[in-house]
Amino acid sequence: MARVELEAVGKRYPNGFEAVHAFDIDIADGEFIVLVGPSGCGKSTTLRMVAGLETISSGALRIDGRRVNDLPPKARDVAMVFQSYALYPHMTVFENMAFGLRLQKLPVAEIEARVRSVAERLGIEGLLDRKPKEMSGGQRQRVAMGRAIVRRPRVFLFDEPLSNLDAKLRLQMRVEISRLHESLGATSLYVTHDQVEAMTLADRIVLMKDGFVQQIGAPLELYARPVNTFVATFVGSPSMNLLPGMVQGDRVVGAGFSLPLPAGVAATAGQAVLAGVRPEHLRRAEGAGALTGAVDVVEPMGNESFVHCVAGEHRVVARWPGFVAPARGEAVALEADPAHVHLFDAATQARL
């Protein structure tokens, strides 16, 4: 297994477009890194540069201390699971999984043993004679994983491996990937659109936007201390409420609301800020509360509801625990603990 270092790695496509800007990360041996971000932010590009499928325009990529910028994929000893699975259509599952091993000229008996043991582990030992077109999406996905695992690479790369599965299967595979990572302990880079996948699988999450890394950190760190409004609204569902206001004494005051300032925040009186509160940190106030709004939409989720309120010119979402939620049109007063209020500079959008 391996340590992977990206030092100011950048990508400029031949048409001049800069898809990735100075990406820096030091990935420890066995670490599971998840890349998230909106579509087109450069996740796949980054992954493909590590794979060797895309040239690196600037910076250095090192695997176990060795610079591999100019090595072809096969010399990097990296395996990749594609979103499309990319199974060889004319080969059986066995042949698909054995393809890489055969190219390494391993003894036939060893290939056979390795493929069988991985197939067993993934529960596809009964499918070894099938062709890809004779399998379901979930089965193909497993084969694609198996083909990567069987090679015992130093680094695993996944580009949205679960995005073609239905919700239930996705959840199942997510748990399985987690378990596999637990037992293989392989250094992994995983690209996804799915926040839940990111939060549950990652040792550390890398959140990107427009080719720039926004924040790198443990899932809870991104959740608890987002470095800017982009990270704040990207992580967590429903998104964090952001309310424009001004610092006044120990409170942030804006049109129709007044929230307590979090402790130790570097803000000066009169500074224009954005106050952020997650829906799950807004609760019904006993008295006047921090803001009062009229209930607009209620989304019942079973054990909780998301209540959308209109408060003056702002819209806020609050999580309502339990089975009872206010009715549409009802006026509700909401408040939040200062510890759960985030403050961002209105101009730079950076955390204060």
Place this chain on the structure above:
Amino acid sequence: MSGPRDAEPKPPVRWGTHLFLASFAVVTLFPVLWVVKMAFRPEQTFATGLNPLPTVFSLDNFRDLFAAPHFWQQMLNSVIVAAVTTAAGVFLACTAAYAFSRFRFPGRRAGLMAFLVTQMFPGTMMMIPLYHVLDQLGLLDHLAGLVLVYSTTAIPFCVFQLKGYFDTIPRDLEESALMDGASQFTIFWRIILPLSRPAIAVTALFSFMTAWNEYILAATFMSDEASYTLPVQLQQYVGDYTTEWGHFAAGALLVSAPVMALFFLLQRHLVGGLTAGGVKG
């Protein structure tokens, strides 16, 4: 195709369709049957009468053909020319088409354009320049000359055909193989070619037919009877004053037999959908 099952058309429409198709089948088959009839009739006159079905079965015409002075030599010529053209055509077209499909290199667009443009001129227009070229090369009356000419006419079309097919093979498959440690050649040989069987079959068939059926160029470039190909020999039976229709028809059947055989042989490869199931998304 709307709905799970298309509704059956109403009987009058259905009968009308059948009648229409049947009449086309008759129009298409009638001359063919006539040729068959003439081939098996032990005379050299043109078959007359409406009945296109053979009434007698005689192998005299075939026997005469087989006994003709250069027949077997000419048959061999045809086979060699067609086989070598096919082999060279398929090999060169595959490699060229793959390069055009996957690599970006200077002259790529110009090359594709040139291939397209050459397809716009009829082969006969090139006859005199080609004659001159072969003469310079000393390849007149040589089978190699014919192979050269046929290959160069067939390859541009084949390259286009194959490039179009290669373009439809997802790049993910190649990248996946690259990650698995395959070289460019391994990818071409073990992934691309096996997946392109239908297109290669069409290409092979086309090259074969180009060479096997061609008459005008062969008749121009070959003057020695021993180096004729079968179509050229066939034409000899149609004289200025008399035509040996029986021999001509028997020869025509012999010439078309291998093409048909090849068609049936390749038929099962001519189905699409080979890449089904490989990628999703």
